[in-house]
Amino acid sequence: MADEHEIHHLMTMLDEAGSAYRVNEAGDGLEERVTPAVRDAVRHAIADAAVAPAAGSAADHLATAWRAAYGRGPDPERAYSESIKAVEAAAHALVEPSNAKATLGSMLGVIRNSRQKFGFAIPTSVDDPIAPAEALMRTLWNGQTSRHGGQTPTSPETLESARAGVHLAATLVQWFVSGAVTRLP
Numbered sequence: 001m002a003d004e005h006e007i008h009h010l011m012t013m014l015d016e017a018g019s020a021y022r023v024n025e026a027g028d029g030l031e032e033r034v035t036p037a038v039r040d041a042v043r044h045a046i047a048d049a050a051v052a053p054a055a056g057s058a059a060d061h062l063a064t065a066w067r068a069a070y071g072r073g074p075d076p077e078r079a080y081s082e083s084i085k086a087v088e089a090a091a092h093a094l095v096e097p098s099n100a101k102a103t104l105g106s107m108l109g110v111i112r113n114s115r116q117k118f119g120f121a122i123p124t125s126v127d128d129p130i131a132p133a134e135a136l137m138r139t140l141w142n143g144q145t146s147r148h149g150g151q152t153p154t155s156p157e158t159l160e161s162a163r164a165g166v167h168l169a170a171t172l173v174q175w176f177v178s179g180a181v182t183r184l185p
Contacts, residue, residue: 030072042066042166045174049086052177054093061086062166062173069159069166076162080144083162083169087140090176094183104141108134121180133172133181140168 004027024030025043042062050059065082068075088104095118096102096110111118111134118130143165145155157165175181 024067024071029067034070038167041174042170045170045177048177049090049173052090055173055177056089056092058086058089058173058177061089062169065166065169069163074159074162076157076159079162080157080165083165084140084144086169087137087172087176090173091137091181094176094181104137108137108141111137117184119182119184120175121182130181133175136168136172140165140172 046059046062046066049055049062052058061082065079065086068079068082084104088102088107091104091107092102095107099106111130115128115130115134118133120129120132122132123129124131143161144157
């Protein structure tokens, strides 16, 4: 492990060379450069999930998804899978607390069948406040085409879809841990 001075020197060299990579937050590897505001939004979602007891392992899954999407040697399938796990962990206690084996798919079923039990911080023009969160959850769920085998070949997630999935997951994790999505009495 490099010391702080060595890491700073490496960061300076990468910056001055206009590298497409930067030293990651842990200082133990490289990751692709991303607009700082975007990187910070994901970092804040991870930090918020890490201190929210009801979020379970959401922070770990989201951090792993980020590394798989933006680290050297990206792994799109892992990034996408970990993104889904992050949302499942963050939403579990709120959406399906009595189901120990809840999945994003089963949570979407609960929402579909009892939408009146959920609220969202932003008022919507229709009488369906959970629709924004449900739409993002469904997009993430439907986008993972490689999760099951079948008669026809599955298509692995692309890097672009995996990165989009990480950002959808970061938004959803933040919404669930911040209280933007609520369960109504």
